[in-house]
Structure formats: C-alpha cells, structure tokens
Amino acid sequence: MSFNLDAFGAIQAKASALPPRRKPPKHRHATPSGPWPFLDIDDEVDSTQLSSPPPQPKFDDEEERENSYGPVFDSRPYWSHYPQSQFANWTQWQQNKSGIARVVNRRLPLPEDCRIFKLDIWSDGIFRADNVRSEEGDYVVKSGRVGSREVTESIENFWQVLGEKPRSEARIKVFFVDNLSGPVLQMLGTKYRIEPFFFSSSLNSIPSRYQEQVRPGKGDHVTLTLSFIRTLPSPATAPPTPDTSYTENAYNEDTLHMLQSSILMQTPIIDVEAPLVLTSNPSKLLVLDLISLHVIRRKFVPEGLPAVDSDKTLNGEAAYPFDRQESHDSTSGMNSYGGISTIISYHLPSTPPFNTTSASTLHKRLLAAGRSVYWSHIFQSTVPSGDPTFVTLSLLWYPLYAWDEVLEVLLGEVAFLEAHPRNPSSGSEQQKAYQPRA
Template sequence: MSNVVDHLGHGLEPIKLEPHRIRPSHRHANPSAPWPWLDTGDVVDQVQLDKTLALVPQPCSHIDCECWAGCPHSQFPNWTKLQVMRSKIWDAIHIYDSATACTIHRCDMDTTSGQFSDAGPLPALEGHDGESWRAIINDLTQRPTNVTLRALFVEHMSGPVLQMLGAKSKIEPFFFSSSLNWIPSRFQEDIWEDAGDHVTITLPFIKAMSETEFTRRATVVEDTDFRSMAAKSGTLLGSQRNDTEAPFLIYSISTVLALDLLSVHLVRNIKGSTLISYHPSLSIPTTTAPFLHGRVRFASQSAHWKKIFRTSPDPTLVLLCLIWHVVYSWDEALESLYDHILYLEDVFMSKARMPLARELHIMRAHHQRYASLLDDFVKSIHFLRSAPTPFMTQKNFDRDHCLSLSSLYG
C-alpha cells in the first residue's frame, strides 16, 4: 500500500488495520434495528424484496432434519448473504480453525440441592455429520427431571456448532454478531407469558493480569512485547500508543489491563432453561470456557449462593453469578490503575519531565474508555431488573417459596 500525502505535502504512513483489535460498531447491536447490518450507503437486495414467501418460517420439529445447515438465513431470511458476511457470522461459519476441536463444557443446576454438577463435556463437535446434530438436540431436550438449567460454555466454537446451537434454540443472529464484534448489547426477545423468553447480554469489560501471564497467553508479538518496545525508546515512560482498544501496560506494578468479554444467551423456559456462554478465540487472553465453567460450579459451594439457588428456580440468578465475575475484574483493574496513578504523581512531583505529561494523557484516555464500558455495565444491570422472567409469576409458583429478584438487586 502506497503512502498518502497530507495538506502540508508530508508523506504519511498508511493506517495499519490490525485484525486482532476490537472495533465495535454500536449501530448494529440490537434486533430492534429494522435493517440488520446494513449501512446508509448499502443497496437493498432486490431478490429479497421480490420474495413472496413468509419471512418467518414455521418451527422445525428437528426430527431427521438438517435445518441447521442453512442458519442463520434459513430461520431469519432477512439476514442475506451480504449481512451475514458483514457481521462476521459468515467467517465464523466457514473460516475457523478446524484443527482445534470445539468442546462444550456443561454444568447443571439442581434446585433441590442448590448445587451445580458437572454434566461432562461434549467433545470434538466438528458438526459436519448427523451425529453431532443429534448430540446437541439430545443435550438441549433431554436432561434429568431435577435439573432446571443447563449451562453450556462453548470453547473454540466452530461454524457448524454455531449453526446448530442457533437452529435448535432459535437464537437471534444478533447474539452471534454482537459477540463476534464485541458490541455491548442487551435485549429480550421471544416473550411467552407464563412460559419464558430469550435474554442476551454482551458485555465487554477490563481485566487485570500480570505482564508475564499476558505475554505468555497472547500470540500477537507486536502488541505484547512491551519490554522490547521500551528498549527502543530507552524507557517505558511515554512509549505506549494512545490506543484505548489496545492492552495498557501498568509498568510500575508489571500489570496489563486488557479487554475481555462476557457473552451470554439465556433461554428462560418453565420446562427447563439453557444458558449459552460464547468465548472468543482471538490472539488476546480472554476468559476461557473451562475457567468460567469452574467458577460457576464453585459458586454453588457457597452457603449463601446455594441457598439462593435452592430457594428460587429463576435462571436469571445464574446470569447474575456470571456478572459477578465482571464486577471482580473491574475492581481488580481499577485498583491496579489507582496504584499506578499514585506512582506517576509521585514521579511527576519529583521530576518534571514531559513524557510524564504524555503518560498521564494516555491514562486519561484509557480512563474515559473504561468509564464508557462501565456505563454499559450499569445499563445491563438495569436491563435485567426491567426484564423479569415471564414464568416467575404467582400463577406458576407459590410466592412464599420464591426468592424475589428485587431483594437481590438491593
């Protein structure tokens, strides 16, 4: 790519688009948008406009079928090929690491004991045959009678598994597009009074980890080799880029603040609920499926949370348990940032050097970015408060034996 020239005649290096960086497009976040993944300059597909068939297909019985193969277009015909490609769903379906097996880590919530049990993994789901499709069908329809919720933590999600989960649970494509693009989103859909609904939470957040761990787990050399970058400039001070989407090194305590993602689709159903947790396969060290799977099981060993799970059958409580992981991550990250600010202020007062001014400016930019992410966090909590589970009514349960959600939210 050739260089461009600015208005002063200076040669400018072209902007390098780094594939591992996250650039969320907020206008494409929710299914309430009338034109999913279409921008103002796009031409509407004329073939789609000329169709006379019903745009909403009849529900499939999933008996000896392969309806999953055409997802998402087969279930949501308004998602044309252009939109599926632009949303990155096409890439996720057709261009993925087939050498790495997709594993679904499962755990079940037993409301009689308040305990989460390990239901075992669904290993190596390549999804190219009927056997994998039948395995997912059976997993989402057949479970012990005492299990009110099954949580699925998907590791290295393959294209066919994405299509199968979407087809069986009839998941709105916005869940996958928001997850793949790290777009903060929250929406409730498919509401059936006294029966259930679907709830999606896609929530980017900041996580702190040691520099050693981050460098070990990350695979992008140019962004993780902080010490080499510092060696070229002679100091770490003022050597970082002012890029709030990139990892931020807090060198005073050898800690890295990096973007992470909580992406959950919860099917709340009075006959049995399902939680699907998506985990990105990127070059940055995000929260893994086995880690979150273990944390949820560990939470049920708490006397406090076990009592909550045993008292109420509301599956939203499990989603709240996952949100606690985000709360802890934010607390650790901001604690690290505060320690670094104190360090810089001490150095600034003793040594008036210009690189410090730049460093504080970069930190302020990251701080503003973190504030916007926390705003989305608050919006997600408010959203959950305003989207009660449809079947948690007096008609279905004796209120004397149900724990009110409002008391949990304080």
C-alpha cells in the same frame, strides 16, 4: 545507565509475547450489533425484501422438519442451513458482513477443537458437573478436514446430545463454549432458535443487550454481551519457568526502563485496544475481555398442568417476563411447552498463557458459586420454577469484580503518576517528542 544488548533483546522477545491487541469493535447500533430496524446508512436495501411481508417468527420449542428449507436433493442436516432457514432476513450478504459466514464457511481447520463445558442445575438447587477437573470439556467437536470421519462423528455426537431429553429433575443447563466452530454455532442456533445477533455481537465483541421471543407466563430469550477489563500478570516481571530460555538478570530495573522507552519510541499514540503496562505496578497488565450470554428462560410446568396464558398467574405467582406483552398470539407448540431453561456462554478464542476468560474458568467459578452457602440458598428458592435469572446474575458478578480490581489498580497508577511526573530533562530526544503537553 549501561546498555545490555543481550538483556534488551531478551526483554523485546518476551514483550512480543504480550496479549495481542484486540480488533476494535464496531460500536454502532446497526448491523450486526443488535436488532435495530435499519441497516447501516451506506448499505443498499435488498429489493426482494420489500416485495413480500416478513415470515412470522416461531418460538424455540416449535419443532422444525428436517430439510424443510433448501432443495429436496440437499442431503445436509437441516441445522446446516442456519441462520437463513429460521431468520429469512439473514441473507448471505448480511452473514458475510456480520462475520457469521467467516465461521460457518471456514474450510481451514481451527488451531484448536471446539470444547463445550456443561453444568446442570436440578430442582433441589444443587449444581452438577461431570468433568470438574477436566480441561478437555464435556463435549469436543473436532477441528480438521471437512468431511473427515473424526470431524463428522464429533459433530453428529454433539447434535445427538442437544436432542436428548433432559432428566426430570433438571431445571437449568449451562453450556460454556470455547473456540466456537461453524457447526456448533449452527447447531446451537437451530436447537434453541437463537437470533443471529447474539453470534454476530459475540464474534465482533460488540456490546448488546436485548430481549426477544417474549411470551408472558412462559419465558423469553435475553442476550447480554458486555466488554470489560481485567488484570493479568505481566510477562516482563513473571518468574522464570522451566520453558523459559531467558537469562535470570534480564528483567532488572534498567532493562524494564529500556522496554518502556522503546514502546514510547515505536508507539507515539495511545492504543486503547492493546494491553496496558502499568508504571506503578509492572507485575500487572490490564487487558480487554468479554462476557457474552444468551439466556433462554422457560417457566417450568410439571406434566399434567396447563401452561400459563398471557399475564395470568400460576399458583399465585406472577407470570414472567413481568412487564412485557406478547406481540402476537401463537398456540402452536403448546404440547411441548414445559422445557428447562438454558444459558449459553460464548468465549473469545485466545492463546495461552494470556487467556481471556475461558469456558473452563467460568464453568468452575459458576460451580463454585453453586457451592456457596449464601448463593445456594438463593438458588434453592428460585431454580425449582426454572428461573435462571439469579444464575445469570452470579455470572455477571465476574466482570463486575474484574472492574472493581481494575479501578483499584488504576487509582494506584494515577496516584503514582501524580507523585512521579516525567522529567523532560531526562531521556532521549525521541522520548521528549512524545511527552504530553500541558
């Protein structure tokens, strides 16, 4: 095999453009992965937490008074005190450990602005989006110097959007968030009283699923954070583009073999967080991805009708959530009850062209599902009551389909490796050293 140094250098340069390996998530059911009762074993319990009973939690439709938390002279908007303002146990120490403080207290600008894509679903089951073809998003919260006029105005504008009264026809709204910034995290958390575990699990790619703020006949909050694998085109076999400076013959069979050999020599262990280059199909990569949803379910109650109490029924329909009992009685906020359901979708930041699933991608796919004859029939029969369950299910179909594709590709990979076992007599001595033993 002839050794083409220029071609090998080009292939190494392009290999460096592979999607970066993901930081291994903390697969522990403790801080900050989910609402478990204990901290990590080595964490010290704050003595002040033991001196008084916990404050009773409020629900997402109960209004907060501005600056009710913090000193009187603090001129910051009250959402900027999230999460400790609403969840007293989330001390600064826990925010630091969970990664929330790293986002909230960030001083250096993010590489890109935070973009939010919105989709509304009305009582007729029809999906409506204002900027279907735009990649900029419906709302943009600028990333720049803290306190600058442009950044401040974009933050204030989005806070005003969250406070706007929805149209009477609206039943469900969905926010897809790219490049989550600190102010957006705090505003969403404050507006919808989101348990911070949703953000900590999302930021750390920790699988979580739980239900809270349960009020039978009225609604609840559900968090679903799931890690999955999907396929991407491999840069080693991608056709040249106008931006490419590589030679046309850089990606022949010999240079691909050299790339695989160099990977074997440099990485003698299996890195489960890095992209997987397939031997049987070099045009495909397998990469890790994440879907993270916070679903605020509210049963729609038209004005003038009473809200449903406990496990009673309304118009003969079973109250939902169906199988949970209210943990404590709360009658405050009853006048404001009857809002619409909301879904918030968090998306990992990524670098083009090797994007994890972006907010724009999932936004378009959900809109396409709303245009489906089969699914639109389901939405028309479930959305009028404000139930977002089937909308959430259609979003979960995305990682399920990705897994189906991955399993098909892996089946072909296993079959190929079985039919083409490595020959220990060929290759360099360094390659031999890393051959698996029987």
